[in-house]
Every structure is written in C-alpha cells, then in structure tokens.
Amino acid sequence: MPVGKIGNLIKVWQDRYFDLGNKSFIKYILIFENKGEEIGVTLSHPHGQIYAFSYIPPVVLEELSSSKNFYRKNKKCLHCKIVERELRDSSRIITSNKDFIAFIPFYARWPYEVHIYCLRHLGSLCELDDREVTSLSKIIKELVNRYNKLFNFRMPYVMIIHQIPTDGKDYPYYHFHFEFYPPYRTKNKLKYLAGCELGAGTFINDTLPEERAAELRSIILEE
Numbered sequence: 452m453p454v455g456k457i458g459n460l461i462k463v464w465q466d467r468y469f470d471l472g473n474k475s476f477i478k479y480i481l482i483f484e485n486k487g488e489e490i491g492v493t494l495s496h497p498h499g500q501i502y503a504f505s506y507i508p509p510v511v512l513e514e515l516s517s518s519k520n521f522y523r524k525n526k527k528c529l530h531c532k533i534v535e536r537e538l539r540d541s542s543r544i545i546t547s548n549k550d551f552i553a554f555i556p557f558y559a560r561w562p563y564e565v566h567i568y569c570l571r572h573l574g575s576l577c578e579l580d581d582r583e584v585t586s587l588s589k590i591i592k593e594l595v596n597r598y599n600k601l602f603n604f605r606m607p608y609v610m611i612i613h614q615i616p617t618d619g620k621d622y623p624y625y626h627f628h629f630e631f632y633p634p635y636r637t638k639n640k641l642k643y644l645a646g647c648e649l650g651a652g653t654f655i656n657d658t659l660p661e662e663r664a665a666e667l668r669s670i671i672l673e674e
Contacts, residue, residue: 452592454585454588454589454592455588457588457591457592458584458585458588460499461576461579461584461587461588462584464482464501464576464612465576465577465579467480467482467501468480468482468575468576468577468614468617469577471501471503471617472503472617473617474503476505477503477504477505477617478504478505478506478507478616478617478618479503479504479506479507479508479511479616479617479618480501480502480503480504480614480617481501481502481503481504481508481611481612482499482500482501482611482612482614483499483500483502483609483610483611483612484498484499484500484608484609484610485498485499485500485609486498486605486606486607486608486609486610487605487606487607487608487634488607489607489634489635489641490607490608490609490634492607507616507618511613511616514613514625515616515622515625517529518530518624518625518626519624521624522623522624528572528623528624528625528626529624529626530568530625530626530628531572531626533556533568534552534568534570534626537552537554537556538552542661542664542665543555543556543557543660543661543664544664544668545565545594545597545664545667545668546590546593546594546597546668547590548586548589548590549570549586550569550570550571550582550583550586550587551567551568551569551570551583551586551587551590552567552568552570553565553566553567553590553593553594554566554568554664555660555661555663555664555667556660557660559656559660559663560632560654560656561632561633561634561642561654561656562633562635562636562642562656562658562663563598563601563606563631563633563635563663563667564630564631564632564633565594565630565631565667566628566629566630566631567587567590567591567594567628567629567631568626568628568629569583569587569626569627569628571583572626573626573627574614574615574622574625574626574627575614575615575627576612576614576627578627591629593672594631596672597667597670597672598631598633598667600670600672601666601667601670602635602637602638606633606635607633607634607635608631608632608633608634609631609632610629610630610631610632611629611630611632612627612628612629613627613628613629613630614627615627636658
C-alpha cells in the first residue's frame with residue numbers, strides 16, 4: 452500500500468479507538484491485523500479487526516502491572532527505558548526514523564518478532580500528530596516489505612496495537628506500541644505453540660534476536 456493509504460488506515464484506527472473508547476461500558480480497544488493462512492486467516496487478503504472489551508484483557512493487565520511497578524520504583528516509563536536500551540545497543544534495531552523505532556526485543560518470543568515504538572512518550576494512537584502518522588506509515592511499510600523479502604514470499608503475521616485502556620483512568624507509565632508476530636522460524640519451518648507455550652505460558656525461542664535483526668536489516672529494498 453502507498454504510504455498515504457497506510458496513513459488513512461491509521462486515521463481509521465484513531466477514529467475507532469476514540470469513538471468506541473468514549474462509550475462508558477468499554478474499557479479496552481484491541482486493534483489487530485491477521486495476515487496469512489498460516490495463522491488461521493480464511494480470507495486471502497490481510498484484514499484488520501477491532502474488539503471493544505467491557506474489561507481489560509489479562510495480557511494487557513499483566514503488561515500494565517509490570518509497567519506500573521517499574522514506574523513506581525524508577526520514576527520512569529519501562530517502555531521508554533527499553534527504547535533507550537535498544538537505541539544504545541543498536542544490534543537489534545531493524546530501522547528507525549525521526550519519530551519511530553522498529554526492533555526485535557531482547558525478550559522476543561517469536562524468531563522474527565518486531566516491535567515498533569514511538570520515540571515520544573504517548574499512550575495511544577490518538578496522541579499522534581500528522582508528521583508522526585506519516586512516520587509511522589513509512590516504518591510499517593518498510594517492515595512489511597522487509598518481511599516479504601526475507602524468504603521471498605508474503606510473510607504472514609499477527610500485528611497487535613498495544614494502547615492504554617479507555618476506562619477514564621490515568622496511565623502515565625504506559626507507552627503505546629505495535630507488536631508483529633510472524634510464525635515462520637525459517638523459510639520452510641513454522642513456529643508452533645506446543646506444551647511449554649500452551650501449558651505454562653512460557654515461549655521457547657532458540658534464536659538470537661541480534662542475528663534475526665541483522666537478517667532483516669541487511670535486506671535491500673527498492674526505492
């Protein structure tokens with residue numbers, strides 16, 4: 452998709468998050484995209500979904516709790532600290548621009564899992580200005596193109612947007628971001644969730660994020 456159309460999609464996400472989140476009985480807006488048969492898509496084209504919850508889902512609650520505990524102890528956003536560390540180390544960064552950074556985190560559960568963070572501390576998409584919408588559009592486009600060229604096929608993935616709840620409370624310790632989960636380990640092997648993942652909630656990832664990041668970073672994209 453052209454950058455402008457991706458920007459239009461981001462504006463749709465902003466509108467839906469704002470409109471649904473203003474309903475008194477909605478506590479959390481989950482915006483995500485499923486792409487590819489490998490992750491269960493029955494339609495051949497990528498498609499997004501938006502779930503409006505009357506409660507805060509368990510994964511989000513855990514993330515909020517960890518962020519809040521870190522903030523109380525360190526008087527700093529945990530996610531901002533992660534971004535600082537990635538910028539300082541640089542070995543796990545895929546790409547970046549003046550407003551956003553894309554990297555494979557040191558705690559990645561999937562071999563080619565990539566997170567996109569705004570360099571400015573924001574809680575939701577609705578806080579982005581026009582320049583940041585364009586910057587986000589460009590970095591999403593570049594990441595997807597890198598995924599597609601990695602194994603020379605359209606990479607399937609799940610993309611999740613993590614944002615603050617819409618329950619009217621303050622969350623100064625949280626930082627909105629995107630998480631991409633591609634299921635492939637190699638060109639011909641999928642990463643399956645099995646006993647340890649499903650039974651214990653603990654992911655087994657036998658790859659080094661620095662090496663996978665170097666793979667994605669080395670891909671030459673056409674202008």
